[in-house]
Amino acid sequence: MSESVFRCGWVALMGPPNAGKSTLLNTCIGQKVAIVSPRPQTTRNQITGILSDAQAQVIFMDTPGIHQLRGKMNRVMLQSAWQAMEGADALGVILDADLYARRPEFLAKDIAPLTAPIAAETRPVFVIANKVDLLGDKSKLLPLLEALHGFWPRAEIFPVSALNGEGVPPLLAAIKKALPEGEAQFPEDMLSTLPMRFMAAEIIREKLFLSLRQELPYSTAVDIEAWDEDFERGxxxxxxxxxxxxxxxxxxxxxxxxxxxKEVGQTARREIMELLDRKVHLELWVKVKENWIEDASFLHALGLGAQ
Ligand SMILES: Nc1nc2c(ncn2[C@@H]2O[C@H](COP(=O)(O)OP(=O)(O)OP(=O)(O)O)[C@@H](O)[C@H]2O)c(=O)[nH]1
Ligand SMILES: [Mg+2]
Structure with missing residues (x-):
């Protein structure tokens, strides 16, 4: 293979909720584009993150966690995960290795929706055993790696820590090598295809997720109603x-x-300012909309579901 070949392609990051998909995306592209929280089902849409260098452009698609819960919002979230998978050149399946090293009995059930589709894949598949920083004794990983190999014998398996970056460079090298030859599809300095409005709403949602207890985060949604630029004052x-x-x-x-x-507003505003690199005045309102989570047209208006 010639050194001068440029590769470009789409990689869907999939896996159970809370596996660290969004954290890995952010680590791979070296910037925060996807929100992260300790709660499952943080990501609700397909989130792109673009990595560009001299040899390749990798367009990652972070997706909502795959699970077996019911409800309209869960359905549209799952739909957007499966749609990302359809459009990808290669697939990354991310799992919480620390969890399954401690509780191997959870593995088969948690990956059940992915087991057969991934086993039938003809595209390159990378199985990413994440959170290895939490494993005191790395030999505890071996039975898990064997089990994963049993489910998906064709896949390459990479133990990583998305949080501290351990194991990420060899994973990235393998992903780049697996992509089709082709020119970059996006400008080199573009980090995501997501509009700033959406990113700002996500940052607010992340701060809400982090500030609220129990089930409440799942019943919140954020909509940007107005975005007024004052170009003169910047x-x-x-x-x-x-x-x-x-x-x-x-x-x-x-x-x-x-x-x-107030706390949500202040922390979100700081981060949105960093993102936009200019002064931000953020006004937050809270509105009650009963059972919005089951309201298809409202979900659609929020941009939830397949893109
Ligand atoms: N210790 C450790 N924690 C991690 C690692 N990767 C992710 N986490 C943590 O795991 C939690 C979930 O991370 P996310 O990146 O939001 O996980 P996700 O798979 O995108 O979750 P959903 O969007 O809810 O499906 C967060 O608290 C992260 O900080 C890792 O490599 N090591
Ligand atoms: Mg996520």
Whole structure:
């Protein structure tokens, strides 16, 4: 193979919820484009992250975790994960290796929706055993790697830590080598195909996920209602609405004396400023929209589901 060959392709990152798919995406491209939280089902859409260098352009698609839960929002989330898989040149299946090293009995059930489709794949498949930094004794990984090889004998398996980057360079090298020859599809300095409006809404949603307890994060959605640029002063005013499913949830999002909402607003604003590299004025409102999670047209209006 000639050194001068340029490769470009799409890689879908798939796996159970909370496996570290979004963290890995951010580590691979060296920038935060996908939001991350300790709770499962953080990612709701297909999130692209683009890695460009002298030899290749890798267009990663982060996806919502694959699970077997019901409900309309879960359905549209799953649909967007399967759609990413359809459009990919190569597939990355990410698993929490620390979890399955400790609890091997969970593995087969958690990967069940992926087991047969991945086994039948003819495209390159990379199985990524993530969170190895949490394993005190790395030999605990061996039975898991054997089990994964048993499920998917054709796949290459990579133990990594998406959090500290361990094992990521060899994974990236293998991914680049597996991509088809072709010219870059996006400008070299482009990190994502996502609009800034969407990224800003995601940052607010991440801060909500991190600030709220129990099931509440799942009943929140963020919509950017207005985005006013003041080019002369070089700042932007963003009006965002946080939707919740019940009025009791509204009180929790706002918090005692408005403290939670203020904290969410401040941390989100700082991060959006960094992203846009200019001054940001962020206004947050909380609105109740009962059972939005089952409302197909509302989900569609929020851009949820297959793109
Ligand atoms: N220790 C450790 N934690 C990690 C690693 N990768 C991800 N995490 C943590 O695992 C949690 C889930 O990470 P995400 O990247 O949001 O996982 P995800 O697979 O995108 O999750 P969903 O979008 O909810 O499906 C977060 O708390 C991360 O900080 C890792 O390599 N090591
Ligand atoms: Mg995610």
């Amino acid at each position: 700042h932007v005013t963003i009006h965002a609405v946080i939707y919740v499913g019940r009025s009791s949830h509204k009180a929790m999002v706002i918090g005692h004396a408005g403290r939670n909402l």
